[in-house]
Amino acid sequence: MEAALELDDMTVRVVGRTLVSEVNWRVDHGQQWVLLGPNGAGKTTMLSVAAAVRHPSSGSATVLGKRLGRTDLRELRRDIGLVAASQRLVDEALLEEEVATALTVVLTGHTGTSAPLWDRYGDAERERAHRLLADLGCKELADRPFLVCSQGEKARIRVARALMADPAILLLDEPFAGLDLPAREDLIEALEDLARTRDGLTTVLVTHHLEEVPATTTHALLMKDTRVVAAGPVEEVLTGTALSDCFGRPLRLDSVDGRWYARAVRA
Numbered sequence: 001m002e003a004a005l006e007l008d009d010m011t012v013r014v015v016g017r018t019l020v021s022e023v024n025w026r027v028d029h030g031q032q033w034v035l036l037g038p039n040g041a042g043k044t045t046m047l048s049v050a051a052a053v054r055h056p057s058s059g060s061a062t063v064l065g066k067r068l069g070r071t072d073l074r075e076l077r078r079d080i081g082l083v084a085a086s087q088r089l090v091d092e093a094l095l096e097e098e099v100a101t102a103l104t105v106v107l108t109g110h111t112g113t114s115a116p117l118w119d120r121y122g123d124a125e126r127e128r129a130h131r132l133l134a135d136l137g138c139k140e141l142a143d144r145p146f147l148v149c150s151q152g153e154k155a156r157i158r159v160a161r162a163l164m165a166d167p168a169i170l171l172l173d174e175p176f177a178g179l180d181l182p183a184r185e186d187l188i189e190a191l192e193d194l195a196r197t198r199d200g201l202t203t204v205l206v207t208h209h210l211e212e213v214p215a216t217t218t219h220a221l222l223m224k225d226t227r228v229v230a231a232g233p234v235e236e237v238l239t240g241t242a243l244s245d246c247f248g249r250p251l252r253l254d255s256v257d258g259r260w261y262a263r264a265v266r267a
């Protein structure tokens with residue numbers, strides 16, 4: 001069966017620096033992955049290749065059956081949902097001028113644009129945008145100006161926007177950054193619901209905290225110094241030993257109700 005994502009001996013270099021080295025990684029449809037590793041390990045670089053934003057310098061990357069470098073990236077990106085706090089989601093000036101609501105921001109996901117293309121949104125798209133906000137547990141935000149939404153609300157609206165194009169793969173780069181505890185837990189629950197209810201949806205989540213790994217996660221990949229040090233089913237990869245090796249200090253990992261908790265081992 002065709003993989004959702006396949007990296008084959010992939011290296012990403014910029015002038016004078018290697019960001020990712022000789023990675024082999026296969027993600028099958030329907031799998032939910034988490035990428036973990038110290039700052040600067042190369043996680044975001046991996047995600048940007050998966051999002052068809054960056055090309056490999058050597059080796060190959062195949063996303064949804066399309067080999068990067070041999071395919072129309074704009075077309076491929078339509079099937080990829082990317083959620084990253086650094087992403088410029090909507091035209092800032094427009095947000096202020098037109099008081100773009102949460103619903104408008106979700107609608108722009110249909111066209112993959114930073115400004116709404118109103119003639120492209122009919123009743124079906126509006127209904128879908130409302131439904132996605134409801135799926136993410138924030139249907140009451142539809143008419144609220146996006147600019148005044150809290151960080152936690154914006155985080156959920158971002159995911160709803162990414163789902164608007166019905167992507168085959170959803171990539172989440174630190175979606176919990178800046179969220180307080182209830183907002184984090186709400187977003188984790190929303191992601192778990194998505195994984196349980198959307199058959200075949202593939203997700204890759206980059207995070208720094210084991211506490212943020214949804215219980216529905218099936219696979220984990222650990223990176224250190226540009227290289228993959230472990231990859232496979234969560235129960236095999238998320239161990240105290242593997243995490244201690246990856247982060248370079250003794251860590252203890254506990255699991256409760258399918259979620260994970262890590263802390264440093266004290267002498």
Ligand SMILES: Nc1ncnc2c1ncn2[C@@H]1O[C@H](COP(=O)(O)OP(=O)(O)OP(=O)(O)O)[C@@H](O)[C@H]1O
Nearest residue numbers: 014017018019037038039040041042043044045046
């Ligand atoms: N265009 C670039 N030119 C030079 N160095 C870069 C470039 N892009 C990324 N890097 C460096 O490559 C390394 C890997 O970056 P990347 O963002 O992939 O790491 P990361 O694992 O996501 O880190 P973090 O957890 O801190 O977000 C970092 O040291 C970063 O400074």
